[in-house]
Amino acid sequence: MAKNSRLPTSDRFRADFPEFSDETRYPSASIDFYLGMADTILDQNKLGDQFVYLAELFVAHYTELRGRITAGASSGVNSSGGGVATSKSVDKVSVSYDTSGIINPDAGFWNNTGYGREFFWWWSMFGAGGRQLL
Known part of the structure; x- marks a missing residue:
């Protein structure tokens, strides 16, 4: 039984x-599994209206x-390593990206996906108190 009554279903x-519709x-x-982890780690009483979205971002990241x-x-490549690729070279062609604006x-680990970056941003806002923009 879920700890959080508002925990979304798969x-x-x-x-x-819908980008996760491919069940293979x-x-x-x-x-x-990751919904269960979100249920354990997140608290709907603290996250309020954002609980469902944050739980889904958490699940999307993982x-x-x-x-x-x-x-x-499936293609014989070990892709279990992490990290954000910032450059790529093939023969005489190379490309790199300035990620300083999004990383x-x-x-840390949450930077590995766009979902993780958004989750971390929203999650870090809770309990931050008031902010003043100049």
């Missing part, structure tokens, strides 16, 4: 995040990482 998660790459068992591993395994140095 069907609700897939409806809100993103099995329901993985989504359900599910995307798991999907990368699953996709890599939060305090977010």
Whole structure:
């Protein structure tokens, strides 16, 4: 039984995040596992109206990482390593990206997906108190 009564189901998660509709790459068992983790770690009483969205961002972050591993395994590539790629070279062509505008140095592991970066930002806002913009 879920600790949080508003914990979304895997069907609700897939409806809100249709990019995870591929059940081969993103099995329901993985989504359900991470929903259980979100239920353990997050508290709807503290997160209020944002609880469902934050739980889904949490699940999307982990599910995307798991999907990368699953996709890599099917092609014989070990993609379990982490980190944000900032450059790529093939033969004489290379590309790199300035990620300083989107990477939060305090977010660590959460920087590995866009969902994680958004989760970390929202999650860090709770309990931050008032802010004044100049």
